[in-house]
Amino acid sequence: MRTPPPYPWQLECLSRVARTSRSLVYTAPTGAGKSRVADALLEETLASDGGGRALVVLPYVALVRERAMALAKTLRARGIGVRAYAGGESEGWALGGDARCAVTTIEKAANAVSRALERGSFDELRIVVVDELHMVSEDERGGVLEGMLARIRHATRSGRARRGGPRIVCMSATVNARSLERLAKWLDAETYVGTYRPVELREHVVREDGVFVKTGEGLTRVRDAPRAGGSERERELGVVAELVGEVFVHGHSTLVFCASKAQCSNVAKRLAGIFHRHPAAMSLRERFVERLFDACEGAPDVDLVQAILSGIAWHHAGLTTAEKNVIEEGFRDGAILALTCTTTLAAGVNLPTRRTIIIPGYIAGTRTPSMAQYKQMAGRAGRKGQSDVGESFLIVMKKDAVAWAQNLVCGDLPPLESRLFPPSRGRDAPPTAEQKKFYLESIACGILKTKEDAGELACRTFAWTSEDDYSSILLRQEVSLKQIHDEGVVMVRRTGENSTEWCSTPEGFAFYRCSLPIAHAKKLRSELDDALRNGLNLTSRTHLLFFCISNESNFLANNLNWHVWSDWLEHDSVLHQLGEKHLGVTREYAEHAQYRLGVSAESRAVRSRHERLAAAHLLSELLANDDTIFDIEQKWSLMSNGAIDRGKIQSLQNMAATTAGMASVLANECGWSALAGLMLNVSEELQAGARRELLPLMRLDGMTGARARSLYNAGFKTPTIIASLATEKLDKLVEACLKSLSRSSRAGLDQAMRTTAWRVATSLAKNAREVSVMEARAALANLEE
Structure with a gap:
């Protein structure tokens, strides 16, 4: 397909920054x-520097994979390799492989920059692209992103980068003019503010007294609100049903943004009952x-199946x-029209x-969405090549939320603030973990x-560009350095x-x-050391898995x-022995735990060990076992006081895989090579969802544990x-x-499961032949070398 010409604003x-190496925000x-602007600068920089490397930084794993595939197509003609680094499945470090362009999450990028500085290869990094730069103000990862860019700026300005340091290219759709100026000052970059949108976006607020559209003067009433009775x-x-239906009947799509998972499912099921199936x-x-049967190992949510047949789904x-991959592709292909x-x-x-429809809600007592989230949601409507117009509708049924909604749609974006040195913290606040x-x-x-x-590094942070008291930043820096010194790192x-001079201890x-x-x-480190001193229980993987669970990622925490x-502790001998002998987890404590308040630190620690052991098990x-993730979901729902779903189990698995990889590095640095x-x-087993001897089979597309x-x-x-069959x-x-399909499927699906099994087997056989051919060619190439 021919690439369309760039828009005037892109040029x-x-x-x-044409014919210069200046950074750009x-x-x-x-x-x-x-x-497209960032990709052009990326390609230009790598093409002009045969040994240079690039980092492309994005906030989410799904975005990393999507962007890596797109860049691979663009850069393949230049002979430039592209690789995605996200989560626990990426081997090595992002600036150490053969691929010159690494597409990474924020955490992987921060690690890559630090390793490059440590190894003396920082000069190889010629360009850093940061998408969604407003994430620098996000609570969880803003400090990590700010710290990474601060180290790059410090290394560049302090002369450690012999070639002038990398070009930094950053973009965002949700940054106001004042914040853009501060970001440019921080990164010593040129700025550009674009207002052009290829497809017009019409923003609406739906109230009980009518539908209002955003204009230059604010909100203007354009029609009556859809008629609906009953409760709020x-x-x-x-x-929602009327707004979806207006475009549904013409084959156009709608995204309905909800405030919770439960609301997503409930709204989709109600919509599926309203719209007739089109033959x-x-x-x-x-x-x-x-395809959903394949993805669900024969046990799809029956309500989701019925919804998809009506052109509706949830995500x-x-x-x-x-x-989620099946549902996303169904939405792109037009099988699903309302998501x-x-x-x-x-x-x-x-x-x-x-069209996008936004249903507000509350999270921790605060109205959602935020203004930045609203801009992202509304902006999904009307993309070039998809539709000739875009429409967003913010639904406000509460009278006391009308002013909030008007500010959300017509107000100015709030300023970005540092999360490395939050301005709201007092001078005497203890150092944060970040x-x-x-x-x-x-x-x-x-x-x-x-x-x-230390002083120069403080000057390279985003916090330094604010109106905050500089002495407060320096004081908090001094306290942080003293504390990590006192902690022995x-x-x-x-x-x-x-x-x-400062240096790290071996432990640090x-x-x-x-x-x-x-x-x-x-x-x-303390837990691994205790295990080595007192013995590891390797009867199963449970003891090793225990180290990979933290309460922050454990959905059984406070829900056991x-x-x-x-x-279970009474009847499972392996679990009982592991708990009693190695972890201080006893059945006697579990019998009375529901009556304990768990106020003391010791009691909270014991409860945490029980919860971590349950998750590890x-x-x-x-x-x-031979159980599918869906069989595990049903079995373990008995163990939790809260709902357990397959997404939570997979999330726990992914987080544990990442932690296990980190634990491996920690053990190696401590000299515990066997551990x-x-x-x-x-x-590796957690990443694949299967024990080690099954890993060769897990290379096949569509394979599950x-x-x-x-x-x-x-x-x-x-x-x-398989290929030889x-x-x-x-x-x-x-x-x-x-046999691998879930045994928990409802009655009447036997033929569907057999059809699914045949389709899966045919696909696996085809993929096995392709993998075998690729491996044979690779082996021949190695012999020739």
Whole structure:
């Protein structure tokens, strides 16, 4: 397909830094084509520097994968390799592989920059592209992003970058003019403000007294509100149904943003009951239902299946990645015309639509969405090549929210603020975990050695560009350095008669290398050390998995059903022995835990160990048994006082895989090589969702842990064995695939499951042949070398 010519605003933006190596910070509306400007500068920089490398930084794993595939197509003609680094599945570090362009999450990028500074390869980094730069003001990861860019600026300005340092290219759709000026000052960059949008976006507010459209004067009434009676919730649903229906009947799509997972599912199910199934669309929708069966190992949500047949679906964290992929493709292909989703989709994968509908809600007592979230959601409507117009509708049924809604639609974006040195914290506030980690990393990678370095580094932070008291930042910096010194992770060594410098201790360097927050790394090191001293229980993977669970990522924390858990501890001998002998987890405590308030630190610690062991046991069963993730979901729902869904289980698995990888690095830095190998094995198994001997099978597209276990037990132990099967002799493979499908499926789906098994077996056989050919060619190439 021929690439369309650039828009005039893109050419004007590029002209700001043409024939220079200046950095660039720019803003343009969602859907205006911001990425094309960054991609042009990226390609130009890498093409002119044969040994240079690039970092492309994005906030979400799904965005990383999507952008990496797009860049690979663009840069392949230039001979430039592209690789995605996100989550726990990426081996190595982002600036150390063969690929010259690394597309990463914020955390992976921060680690890559620190490692490059430590190893003396920072000069290879020629360009850093940051998408969604407004994330610098986000609570959870803003400090990490600010710290990474501050280290780059400090290394450049202090002369450590012999070639002038990398060009920094940053973009966002939700930055106001004042914040853009501060960002440009911070990064020493040119600025550009774009207002052009290829497809007009009409923003509306729907109130009980009418539908209002945003104009230059504010909100102007354009028509009556859709008629809906009953309770506030029923009126809201009636408005959503009418707004969806207006474009649904013409084959146009709608994204409905909801405030919670439960609301997503409920609204989608209600809409599916309202809209009639169109015979002409059934064939396409049935194909996506078949794919959903594949993704769900034979046990899809029956309500979701019925909704898809009506052209409706939901998309939230309760679904697995495979399920969400099917739904996203169904939406892009037009099989699904109305998709209910949570706010994370607004800045996640690219799903352009004709119309967006936003249902406000509350999170922790605060009205949502925020203004930045609203701009992202509304901006999904009307993308070039998708529709000739875009419409967004913010629904406000509460009278006391009318002023809030008007400000959300017509008001100015709030200023960005530093999360590394939050301005609201007092001068006497203790150092944050982000501050301590920032200074440990800066010392360990070698760019902070002296008092002068510390002062210069503070000047390179985004916080320094604010109107905050500079002395407050320097004071908090001094307190942070003192605290990490007192904690034993850094020290001051004498370098001359009257000179000293900061350096990391061996323990601090290990914490830096594993990339965990200092408190978490310290606790993990202590637990691993105790296990080595007192013995590891390797009867199952549960003891090793215990180290990979933190309460922050454990959905069983504060939700454990102590009565059921007590019973499991009594009847599972391996679990009982591990708990009693190694972890201080006893059945006696579990029997009375539901009556304990758990106020003391000791009681909270014991409860946490119980909850972590329960989560570790869940993951151990997921890896070891023949059960699918959906069978595990049903079984473990008894263990929780709160709802457990397959998305939560997969999220726990992914977080544990990442932590296991970090634990492996930590163990290796501490000299525990055997333990490091064990933790690395656990990380690889968690990433694949299968035990180690099944990993060769997991290389096949569409393979799941349960599927691999079933095939392995049937004698299909490698892709080569599957590839050798003749097309007419797939019966044994089909039977093995059938056994891997969930046994918890509802009655009446036997034929559907057999059809699914045949389709899966055929696909696996085809993919196995492709993998075998690729491996054979790679082996021949190695022999020739």
